[in-house]
Amino acid sequence: MDEGMFLYWGSGSPPCWRIMIALEEKKLQGYQQKMLSFEKMEHKSAEVMAINPRGQLPSFRHGDTILNESFGACLYLENQFKSQGTQLVPDTGDNQALVFQRMHEVLALQEKLGAVIYYTWKVPEDERHDSAMERNKKTLNEELMLWEGYLEKVDPDSHLAGKNFTMADVMLFPQVAYAVHFGLSSDKYPKLMEYYNRLKERPSIQTSWPPHWKESPPTMDVLKDV
């Protein structure tokens, strides 16, 4: 069995970024990888479809084992390399519960961000309604305020689920950075912005920063009135 790891990824995709952060944290640098372009539809190419019938990125292979769902891949890497690098899922019950709870809540944030950011991309022109966009923005605002509340209760030098950097941060950070990239308001969401600024220099995150974001700093404003 080939024990090597191979990651197909796209720049700026939070699910791809999660796996890359987990790989860094677990000291699994040196894996093979190939950056593909969503714009050129390379995620639908034969080489991706061969291991991922959904034609999505990330597509990840460890030897003959395939893990294309970012949550699944990250949990797998943590379990298979438990004693290596950062422990991302704590052993003790209540700490572990909070990590599992928060990491899965990130999927609600992801969905609600997507409903605003991709509205014009996902919904054909003759099916668009201002009322739908307003509702999506309101729903996203409520979601973001929940996270503001969670972060408010966290110590200033802590992470999302306590003192240490955990899987909850692996899942949340790319989503927050994504929101910042699309114009998240630092006035309305100071805690999320503080979290972003505190974690963005972490080596695992810096190393895996979306390359095309480095070239074009945040200039998007889709989220400015959310």
Added chain:
Amino acid sequence: MDEGMFLYWGSGSPPCWRIMIALEEKKLQGYQQKMLSFEKMEHKSAEVMAINPRGQLPSFRHGDTILNESFGACLYLENQFKSQGTQLVPDTGDNQALVFQRMHEVLALQEKLGAVIYYTWKVPEDERHDSAMERNKKTLNEELMLWEGYLEKVDPDSHLAGKNFTMADVMLFPQVAYAVHFGLSSDKYPKLMEYYNRLKERPSIQTSWPPHWKESPPTMDVLKDV
């Protein structure tokens, strides 16, 4: 610390059912529980909101530890009661990977089922478009065909991720039963129907079967032309 478990749940909700199946499989019967009514908006009641600011079901408490996300709760129960009852996440790499991969793919099925089943409930009347509903149905059909393909490759007496019943089945089964309840076509999706019929008598599933489904057998037909 109170070591007791308490589950707020709603009848027919796949996320609630997942936790109930996991509790049965891990031999954690005897937990406290309360069935609430979505129709009466009891999921937004003060007692739920106190442990779940999203006002959603399931809401689950183990002692002082709160786990409202079904995936998080099930992973937590498996980890905390590893050697008790059914082992839901295998130890070996490739088996574990397949379980993690399939269980997280269930979220795509859940989303696409919801987009069809709840279309008229979620989308205000003046924002509805036949073209959107057609697209949602086509997307759901493609998703269901993926699962048909997965199940085609599984041995006739096996489960979703191999010989044993695993967390992948804990996540998938309620979603498939939900689709059947809403009129999934057995002609178009014979493998999913076979999977449904094979697993529905499993004790953990029978015990936790949505009570209001027993009273009203599948008569819905929302999915009949998908």
